[in-house]
Amino acid sequence: MVTRKFGRTLLYLGLIVGGFFYIYPFLWMVSASFKTLPEFARGGLSLIPQTIHWQNYLIAWREAEFSRYFLNTVALATIPTITSLISTSMAGYALATRRFPGRKIYIGGAVVMMFLPHGLTVIPVFMLIHKLGLLHTLLGVMLPSMGGTLMQALFFLGYYSSISTGAKTLEEAARVDGAGFFQTYWRIMMPLGRPMFATLGILAFISGWNNFYWPLVISLGDPKLRTLPVGLYAFRGEHITEWTLLCAGTTMALIPIILLFLFFQRYIIEGLAGAIKM
């Protein structure tokens, strides 16, 4: 009994110490973002700044153009999330509830394409955006992810298939009431698919917020289009010693994701776990 208690205490201790070191970089970052540059340069292991130096955030927001990066990131994370949910849920619903000619070929083609090797696809996407005349616009940054991923559509397909019997009964009833296919979708399928919308929506938002490669490539010729990760990367290259401003910027970039996770933990974890069980 005593050894068991001792073992358990040891495990708790290990988890607490390990957990502290695990999030230490974030604590350090937040702490550094409130320090003055001289205090930061002096070093020291204390996580509590001598004085709370709010100005880092103001300077970063106004003068280092983080406000622009922030808004670009918000746009890239929200708009494609909404449009992609609409397009992939419609596709998933149609594939799950209708036995139309070409359905099998469509699904088969999608799966095959997911497994084909891709070369450097970012170049053709760039060329396409260029030809559409969207190279220096925010729409050009967002457009490639606005339709959603095949993975998203397959998730919706799986979800709607699993509830298709019940859904069809509801749909029949709606049709008797004179609702068309679109009306049925907005009134029945959207509410029915709510858990999937929440999970896939949050995951899409996070991947949009963290997206790096495409924003990096498309903003090479136009710094106005930088998002937070790209902008902060560029900022470090241009202002190599403004450490505290950089920390204020990274804190601003990470906090929305932390908040999102704290509010929607269940959806995120279940969504990710669902991907493994599929």
Add this chain to the structure above:
Amino acid sequence: MNTEKKELSINYPVKKRGFWQQVKENLSAYTFLTPMTLAWVAFGLYPMIASYWIVLYEWSGIGEPTRYVGLANFARVISDPFFWKAFRNSFIYAGFQVPIQLFLALVLAMTLNLKWLKGKAVFRTIFFLPSLMSRAIIGLVLGLMLSPFNGVINEWLIHLHIIKQGIDWLGDPRTAFPTIIAVGIWQTLGINMIYFSAGLQAIPNELYEVAALDGSNALQRLFHITLPLIRPVFLIILILALIGSLNVFELVLVLTYGGPYYATEVVQTYIYKFAFAGTEISGGRTEVGFASAAALLMGIMVLALTGLQVLIVTRLRRKRAEYFEM
């Protein structure tokens, strides 16, 4: 006989009309598929096919590709020692990062799955947090912490008397790569912990209860129940982890930019430099056709590896199904 033939001849046109009728009846379904399909063709299918085609050209990326060179880009990639150095590095990264992080993730998931443990949600959040963050931003923060001048990690180690002098973690060719691997493990451990938790929670509790009644100890239950039953899930996790680590890019770009002296150059940073940034190896020029060839080669390599693993997964699944049928 005669009537049958008649029926057939009647049936035939009905069937043909049936196809178009089916199409007509399902017009709304086609409408629903249109947005997804347009996006898929424009930003999925077309770029994929075009990426095969660009490989055949020598092209700086400016204007239209016109200098057709056939498979010469592949030949150049294959004969470039810098590519093979990067290729080797990508596999070294995966070879260390994947086993270590999967082992740690499994241990952590099993620990946080213990029935009596309190505060699971808090611990899970803590270990999961780095996985949700932008790798580029994580790289920036850790780059500051690992700095040889006033980096806090050196300061801690000196303070604890582990080292006497600050180490240039990312600037020394001997420590740069291990450091990046460690950061990679720290960053992706959480997501794999979540995956393993999902696998562990799918194991029916009765199995453990029956085994406990039979007088088995914890170690026996681990080797005879837990590990065999999460094996199929484990292989999916392994595939995802392998693909992810072989395509490591942001962490390397931000932490070392492939340096010092190409010690940490991986395939993805190599490709990026040739396609967009220019590199000393190419004389500062961008070579999109060449970069595309390298990307395609890597894509095929990763695919072959994944295909092999999928084969193993399906074989194991079948074996498991047979086992349960008995």
